[in-house]
Amino acid sequence: xxxxxxxxxxxxxxRHCDALIARGPAPRDPKAIVQDFAEAASRQISKAxxxxxxxxxxxxxxxxxxxxxxxxxxxxxxxxxxxIALSGPxxxxxxxxxxxxxxxMILTDIAFGGTGEPPKSLPEEWPSAxxxxxxxxxxxVAGALANTLDYSAPLSAATPWQSFAKVxxxxxxxxxxxxxxxxxxxxDGSWSIALALPARHAKIVDANAAPxxxxxxxxxxxxxxxxxxxxxxxxxxxxQIRLPIGRAAKLNVGDVFPIAIPRDVPIEIAxxxxxxGAIGALDDRVAIEVTQLGLA
Numbered sequence: 001x002x003x004x005x006x007x008x009x010x011x012x013x014x015r016h017c018d019a020l021i022a023r024g025p026a027p028r029d030p031k032a033i034v035q036d037f038a039e040a041a042s043r044q045i046s047k048a049x050x051x052x053x054x055x056x057x058x059x060x061x062x063x064x065x066x067x068x069x070x071x072x073x074x075x076x077x078x079x080x081x082x083x084i085a086l087s088g089p090x091x092x093x094x095x096x097x098x099x100x101x102x103x104x105m106i107l108t109d110i111a112f113g114g115t116g117e118p119p120k121s122l123p124e125e126w127p128s129a130x131x132x133x134x135x136x137x138x139x140x141v142a143g144a145l146a147n148t149l150d151y152s153a154p155l156s157a158a159t160p161w162q163s164f165a166k167v168x169x170x171x172x173x174x175x176x177x178x179x180x181x182x183x184x185x186x187x188d189g190s191w192s193i194a195l196a197l198p199a200r201h202a203k204i205v206d207a208n209a210a211p212x213x214x215x216x217x218x219x220x221x222x223x224x225x226x227x228x229x230x231x232x233x234x235x236x237x238x239x240q241i242r243l244p245i246g247r248a249a250k251l252n253v254g255d256v257f258p259i260a261i262p263r264d265v266p267i268e269i270a271x272x273x274x275x276x277g278a279i280g281a282l283d284d285r286v287a288i289e290v291t292q293l294g295l296a
Contacts (some may be wrong), residue, residue, distance in 0.1 A: 009249060030202035031065050034137060034177045037194070037205040038062035038150065042181055044144035045193075052111050061184040065177055073178045073196050078102065080122065081194070083167045084138050087158040094204055095175075096196045097141055103191035104130040107137065116189045117184060134161050141193065175199040234287050236267040238279065263279060264291065 036070050042060045050057065066076065078100035100108075108130045110116040126134075142155040159167055176194035183189050188253045197205070222228060239259040265288060267275040277288040 002139060030199045030204065031067060031177060033202045033206045034179070034197065035062075035065045036183075038065065038179045040272070041145055041148045041195070044147045045141055045181055048140040049137075051140065052133065054113065056110075056188075058188045059184045059281055060181045063180040063182070065179050067175060067177050067184045067199065070176060072178050073194075076180075077194050080126075082126065082134060082163060084134075084161050085158040085167050086138075086142050086145065086155040088146075088149070088155055088204065089153065094155065094197060094201055095145065096178075098136065098194040098196070099134055100125060100192075101130070103193065104134050104137075106189055106191040108133045110189070111136075116191070118190055133159060137193065141195075155170035177202065188291055232270050236264060236265050236277070237268070 021190070039062060039125055042062050046058060046060045066072070071094075077098055082099040082101075082104075083096055083098040083100045084095055086095045102118060104126065105119045106116045108127070112129070137153070137160065138157060142157065146154040165177070175198065176196045177199050178194060180192050180194045184191035206261055238261050241257055241259055243257075261279055263278060264276040265279055265287065266273045267290065274293070275290050276292040277290045280287050280289055
């Protein structure tokens with residue numbers, strides 16, 4: 001047997017928690033965000049239209065989402081349409097609502113007890129009654145959108161109902177996302193309202209992107225994911241003995257060393273003593289029972 005030994009310190013392998021090193025969810029596509037919002041908003045707007053429709057319940061359905069510039073949205077609606085900018089709690093224009101003259105006159109007819117027949121011809125100027133109906137429409141839809149966004153107060157009108165040209169400056173050259181809400185059943189009328197918002201504001205309508213304040217942010221807990229699955233090295237040191245260098249150099253198989261096991265055994269986690277325990281047995285195996293906590 002060799003009388004000398006070479007001791008080699010091995011590097012401890014790093015351990016990683018899969019939940020912490022995994023990639024987070026990819027950012028959602030703005031179009032998908034707004035399309036989901038439109039589906040939810042259609043249900044709220046359907047309820048908000050009841051007063052204008054004489055209490056008749058209808059179901060609105062959003063059209064497939066489109067994207068482009070303000071001019072592109074302008075081309076998708078009738079030239080006689082009017083628009084209004086709706087602002088949220090932050091005070092900035094968040095959405096643009098538009099209605100064409102034919103739809104406004106159909107809704108006016110229904111509001112005053114008519115059947116909602118499409119007008120045979122359109123006047124050159126909006127009738128004052130249709131403007132009043134559009135104002136009521138804007139107020140009701142603003143409340144419905146606020147409910148969809150879970151705002152505590154309705155969206156406010158940042159502008160009066162006016163031509164597209166006068167609200168275009170609110171979006172500038174920004175890309176828009178827009179859809180159109182119309183009755184799902186053709187028998188409920190041939191009117192529609194259009195909704196648009198700047199693509200960069202898509203996060204406003206994304207419930208997953210709502211910022212958390214310090215008061216409502218969940219507190220991290222080592223007992224909950226992803227931290228509860230992180231493995232930590234635990235060590236219970238039963239005894240320590242000291243050997244002279246000469247004795248250590250002459251170790252042989254069969255050598256016996258008497259040791260004394262203390263009543264209180266330190267328990268270390270990640271190199272820090274966090275508790276002490278007593279040695280015992282459990283199911284024919286050596287075990288340790290924690291007797292003290294909070295030791296540094």
